[in-house]
Amino acid sequence: MDTSDGWNNLQPSYIREILSSTQADQLISLAGGLPATDLLPTELFAPYLNRLCGQPELFQYGESEGYSLLRQHLHQQYNLALQAKILITSGSQQGLDLIARTFLDHNSEIAMESPCYLGALQVFQLTGCKIHGIRQLAEGPDIEQLERLFRGGRIKLFYAVPDFHNPTGLCWSAESRYQIAKLCRQYGVTLIEDAPYRELRFAGKQLPMMAELCPELTLTLRSFSKTLSPGIRLACLYGPALWIDQICRLKQAADLHSALPFQAILPELLDSEAYKHHLSKLRQRYASNYNLLSTEISNKLGNRVQYQAACGGMFLWLKLKSEIATPLTKHALSHGLAVVPGQHFMLTAKDDRYLRLNFSHSTDKQLIQAVNILEHCFESVN
């Protein structure tokens, strides 16, 4: 059977491919985006799992919007306006896919940061829409480029990761946030704010969300995958009620609703002291991992590389002096280290001077060993 036009637009995932082509067990991987497995707080679930069996309604069909007590809880927790609505999704990846399918087709044009999150790129590619890449500067997206594009009047939505971007780790400055909110209002462009890393800030002060600055034009995705557990596949999407209602109709066709038992566990769990304690432990670990990795890089790779300090998230975006990231990566893989060349995340102007390094999933020993391998590979490749 021939595959569909949308499917034919899908690019295979480089990360998936290199990982499946290698013995993942023996590999140090800074290639993925996994939370630390030893900090997955399975014990937080224990008191609630037992109680599930007493609630047969959690094993029956539910509402497409999601479990109502969870939606109410999140509405309050996120301090949303009365007129906003929440939809529970099977991870933020599904939220992105539902947004794309509800609002985009091959006639649409959208903007996204370049480099970009590949999972978002995939769902946009599936719709066949035209995708414009916006350059990332130290403080956020290139505002001039963005305004030029918006001014053309063809851009329906702008997808962005303002807090600790994947892959660059960048966090938009307050000034960037205000300017972009203003631009979206001026040109009537919807902002898709993807915020899976927002709770993972380990330095500096929390900045306002785009949903706070222009709520009437923002759809926000928040995930429990990075803070609690990716395996339970739960996230939420909120914004103007009309849009959420439209997306919800697609959700119903896509999978009726997300699985209920873990949705029912979340309200109490998220409110518990134990969860707050877990979050703070997680931030400490990631801060410590980041500090170790960046110190090792400074000590061992020295002036061969540059990077902008990360204040949260899971990634360090390493800039090399010359375009050798791909050969360096191949070499590293043969020495037992997986990393991703930055050009795989770039929409245009592919530039082979970048590497994405994940620091959330490895032990201290692995992070040290990873930089040792990189140091060795630099010498061989140069």
Place this chain on the structure above:
Amino acid sequence: MDTSDGWNNLQPSYIREILSSTQADQLISLAGGLPATDLLPTELFAPYLNRLCGQPELFQYGESEGYSLLRQHLHQQYNLALQAKILITSGSQQGLDLIARTFLDHNSEIAMESPCYLGALQVFQLTGCKIHGIRQLAEGPDIEQLERLFRGGRIKLFYAVPDFHNPTGLCWSAESRYQIAKLCRQYGVTLIEDAPYRELRFAGKQLPMMAELCPELTLTLRSFSKTLSPGIRLACLYGPALWIDQICRLKQAADLHSALPFQAILPELLDSEAYKHHLSKLRQRYASNYNLLSTEISNKLGNRVQYQAACGGMFLWLKLKSEIATPLTKHALSHGLAVVPGQHFMLTAKDDRYLRLNFSHSTDKQLIQAVNILEHCFESVN
């Protein structure tokens, strides 16, 4: 924001609308397709829920294909060939959506039975493909009509529910199955075999699955929603490895993978004696509900209606003498009974002589009361 072309093709769900427009609590509903809530076997989950916390890998990201022990278990249980592959999905609804998105676009043409399952219709509509309805006869689809259509050479796939169809309750005869397998082979048409009700046979003998008769051309969807629990949103899809691999790439873009903890519970649970006992209890209950409903109908509605005996599933498809199903339904709703006029399931030649009655979710008392209301409404409407 304008919605996409695909979204604009989506028809709203009549069932959802009538149910949300009414006080569902005070209503007897034979309108939905829910399993009996009091038979949801929550106690079967109890011994396994406790153990989840000891398995942090179930709370981490997993493979898009699904939890490997579950896939292995099902491969064996369904007695699949070595070259077949399995994909775990978030309910069969997701499996259908993934098939549609992987293989169909607005240039495609497909066939499906009419009347049809509305959830399937929705995902096909989203692709913008052309949908041909095939008349249902007592033994299965109209073979002559099917062959005429296949002969045209434009049909890519034929979607069907051979066992205890929703909404008609029909089960294809063995002869129909052989003939349709032959036709699919002759014209190279892929068969999408949706089998959520197959385990709910309460009379007669199990017939071969289409996946057994033409495995190289069949994608089969099997669900745990009707037999175990809809709320956990787990189902599987199997067929030729190449197609499953292609669908899996879309699954990855759609939601990365289905939630893991309940996937890990299934292999042992499905193997347990307690589950087999549960299934037999479920079949007994549905047989008893069906017998009660059909006896009440014969006694009270008499020669105003006809229906073909159901041997399983959840639905009784009632044929009225004249085209009054819609006014009768409205009248019934005002008397506290929800049913669905059959024409909502029809692709073409809408015929208002049918009602779909669900018998799996109501108590004896409600089933008796439902027929009383219908009897009363017949007198008012005629």
